Amino acid sequence: MELASIFGTIFTLQNLFIMNVGLFAGILIGVLPGLNVVFAVAIMLPFTFGMESITGMYLMLASYIGAIYGGAIPSILLNTPGNPANVMTVFDGSPMARGGRAGDALKLSLVGSVVGGLISSAALLAFAPMLASVALAFGSPEFFALSIFGMCAAIGLAGGNILKGLVMAIFGLLVSTVGMDAIDGTQRFMFGSPHLLSGVRTVAVMLGMFALSEVFVQSRQIVNISKGNAAPVEYQKSTLTLRHIFKNHWRTLLRSSGIGVVIGTIPSVGGSVPSMIAYDRAKRTSKNPDEYGKGCPDGVLASESANSATSSTTLVPLLTLGIPGDAAVAVLLGAFAMQNIIPGPELFTRDGIWVFSLMGGLFVLNIFLFLQGTFFIKAIANVTRVPQVILMPCIVMLATVGSFTIANTTFDAMILLGFAVVGYFMKANGFPFPPFIIAMVLGAFLETNLRRSLILSEGSYAIFFTRPISAAFLIISAFSILYPIISTILRKRKEAAAKEAKS
Amino acid sequence: MDSKMINRDLVTYSALWFGSLFLYFWVIPNHVILRAFAWTADIGFDGRTFPQILAVCLFIVATLGLVKTVPLVLKARKAKRESGAETGAAKNTDDLYTQVLPLLVFLACVLFVVLFSTVGFLIAAAVATPIILVLLKANKWYYYVIAYAFAGVLYLVFTQLLRVPIP
Numbered sequence: 001m002e003l004a005s006i007f008g009t010i011f012t013l014q015n016l017f018i019m020n021v022g023l024f025a026g027i028l029i030g031v032l033p034g035l036n037v038v039f040a041v042a043i044m045l046p047f048t049f050g051m052e053s054i055t056g057m058y059l060m061l062a063s064y065i066g067a068i069y070g071g072a073i074p075s076i077l078l079n080t081p082g083n084p085a086n087v088m089t090v091f092d093g094s095p096m097a098r099g100g101r102a103g104d105a106l107k108l109s110l111v112g113s114v115v116g117g118l119i120s121s122a123a124l125l126a127f128a129p130m131l132a133s134v135a136l137a138f139g140s141p142e143f144f145a146l147s148i149f150g151m152c153a154a155i156g157l158a159g160g161n162i163l164k165g166l167v168m169a170i171f172g173l174l175v176s177t178v179g180m181d182a183i184d185g186t187q188r189f190m191f192g193s194p195h196l197l198s199g200v201r202t203v204a205v206m207l208g209m210f211a212l213s214e215v216f217v218q219s220r221q222i223v224n225i226s227k228g229n230a231a232p233v234e235y236q237k238s239t240l241t242l243r244h245i246f247k248n249h250w251r252t253l254l255r256s257s258g259i260g261v262v263i264g265t266i267p268s269v270g271g272s273v274p275s276m277i278a279y280d281r282a283k284r285t286s287k288n289p290d291e292y293g294k295g296c297p298d299g300v301l302a303s304e305s306a307n308s309a310t311s312s313t314t315l316v317p318l319l320t321l322g323i324p325g326d327a328a329v330a331v332l333l334g335a336f337a338m339q340n341i342i343p344g345p346e347l348f349t350r351d352g353i354w355v356f357s358l359m360g361g362l363f364v365l366n367i368f369l370f371l372q373g374t375f376f377i378k379a380i381a382n383v384t385r386v387p388q389v390i391l392m393p394c395i396v397m398l399a400t401v402g403s404f405t406i407a408n409t410t411f412d413a414m415i416l417l418g419f420a421v422v423g424y425f426m427k428a429n430g431f432p433f434p435p436f437i438i439a440m441v442l443g444a445f446l447e448t449n450l451r452r453s454l455i456l457s458e459g460s461y462a463i464f465f466t467r468p469i470s471a472a473f474l475i476i477s478a479f480s481i482l483y484p485i486i487s488t489i490l491r492k493r494k495e496a497a498a499k500e501a502k503s
Numbered sequence: 504m505d506s507k508m509i510n511r512d513l514v515t516y517s518a519l520w521f522g523s524l525f526l527y528f529w530v531i532p533n534h535v536i537l538r539a540f541a542w543t544a545d546i547g548f549d550g551r552t553f554p555q556i557l558a559v560c561l562f563i564v565a566t567l568g569l570v571k572t573v574p575l576v577l578k579a580r581k582a583k584r585e586s587g588a589e590t591g592a593a594k595n596t597d598d599l600y601t602q603v604l605p606l607l608v609f610l611a612c613v614l615f616v617v618l619f620s621t622v623g624f625l626i627a628a629a630v631a632t633p634i635i636l637v638l639l640k641a642n643k644w645y646y647y648v649i650a651y652a653f654a655g656v657l658y659l660v661f662t663q664l665l666r667v668p669i670p
Contacts, residue, residue: 174526420609
């Protein structure tokens with residue numbers, strides 16, 4: 001009976017249509033260099049306002065999956081990765097294309113993405129309910145520790161500067177405190193504006209930081225690029241058959257997807273790390289490792305199947321614990337909040353059909369991705385020729401209208417402008433976005449659980465260390481922040497010692 | 504890290520250092536209004552405590568940032584003095600335009616938002632869109648047509664399809 005309801009929810013004409021629209025839009029955005037997965041998901045948010053919650057989620061997830069795949073196309077045709085997760089695809093995809101095998105490289109990237117996505121969806125369906133049943137036993141101290149872990153992982157894995165990551169996380173938490181606090185109704189940082197009573201709206205912030213700020217960043221590049229741009233490689237029809245790909249490359253497909261699935265569940269890792277590991281593994285286990293970097297089909301398959309295999313498993317911590325796995329999933333969490341859906345273990349018992357329809361929809365999305373990739377690849381490949389200048393006014397209009405439609409007030413358009421400026425300066429100064437966005441969406445949840453825990457313990461902070469799960473998460477959090485610092489210090493010492501020994 | 508970025512970091516961490524003090528001693532006391540009955544005050548954690556913790560964290564991080572950046576700035580300046588580097592080549596008009604372009608695009612966005620709030624989306628799009636395209640040196644007529652067509656489609660999608668009223 002429930003299975004029938006789930007199928008009934010997924011296979012409505014409207015949902016199937018929206019899935020295809022989202023996928024197509026996601027692929028197009030992914031194809032355009034400079035516009036990434038987070039942008040694709042953020043820009044889709046305004047379109048979900050008038051939709052049913054599950055339809056809106058399908059649109060968001062479709063653009064997410066589409067943009068991950070779309071990023072492979074400029075990697076192959078332009079020698080420029082569409083997303084950071086597609087960097088490894090450039091190494092073999094671009095030489096293949098320049099050697100007259102662009103169609104083969106595009107087909108391999110499509111098959112890799114679809115297989116990775118399907119395996120990832122199966123893993124989500126298998127593991128999420130199990131983790132949710134374990135998480136039902138979690139209390140406020142555990143959820144507080146988990147929120148800290150989610151943020152620390154984002155800071156530690158943001159790369160480069162831990163201090164900048166910390167600044168962004170603190171900034172995100174500060175933004176989350178604006179408005180009336182959930183525990184005793186204190187009005188905070190409202191500056192006399194009733195518009196801020198319910199806080200700064202996450203959607204306006206995300207559209208400002210991810211979409212509008214991109215217009216300012218890209219404006220300089222557009223003017224410079226117009227002086228001379230590299231021409232994309234022409235599309236050539238693929239000569240590879242599916243049978244040939246599965247028969248000769250099934251090991252790479254399965255192994256790389258497995259790597260993506262496992263690593264994808266770790267918050268904030270994203271698609272780049274599994275893609276690099278899978279590529280490295282494929283090269284190490286290959287009979288012809290010298291072919292890698294010169295147009296090896298296994299290189300494209302390894303990279304694409306691994307990064308796509310993270311697409312569904314990044315949803316595991318979101319759906320079961322309410323902790324976003326990366327910045328794009330943090331935008332999804334914003335969409336959940338907009339639709340009054342509270343992710344977490346209770347979601348599986350309270351809205352079982354909804355959550356299983358969401359997970360089941362991911363299979364359908366990957367099948368549609370295969371169909372769109374097969375039938376429209378030539379047209380999609382031509383998108384790499386679209387001048388970015390046309391997109392800029394479109395992004396401005398879409399972001400402004402999107403921020404307005406959240407609450408039908410132009411105040412949110414002002415918030416959008418303000419955060420676009422903040423986003424521009426953060427990008428210009430190398431401040432990472434994921435810690436900010438994850439801290440902002442988790443802020444209220446973190447503070448509420450912190451205060452509830454203190455009420456339970458009558459003000460004693462020992463409650464976080466006497467409960468094993470909470471203590472374990474706090475220790476891992478400290479480790480994820482300290483490890484990059486310690487390893488950098490050790491590496492520098494080693495380098496200095498080696499330099500001394502040489503001289 | 505290049506010297507420009509190091510200088511920027513110095514400015515950013517200094518601003519954050521002063522900002523955290525301003526936040527702790529002025530913004531939080533004046534803009535976090537505690538209720539007469541705040542029942543979590545019994546546990547020593549009222550509505551102000553969390554922002555105060557964040558302000559302290561920001562102060563610590565900014566201080567660490569300054570401790571890390573100041574020696575790098577001094578080192579970069581010393582290296583510059585020793586190498587006798589030039590104090591900056593003259594910029595041509597194109598470079599200057601590229602430098603101020605983000606600001607100009609931002610002002611065009613402000614104009615769009617102001618017009619959107621006062622006279623509505625269609626007029627805002629009609630006025631601000633060509634300004635943005637001109638600023639970005641779009642030299643093909645059909646770019647303008649595409650942007651206007653997008654504005655029209657966006658308006659129809661929101662008002663007719665999604666039933667979201669737009670001014």
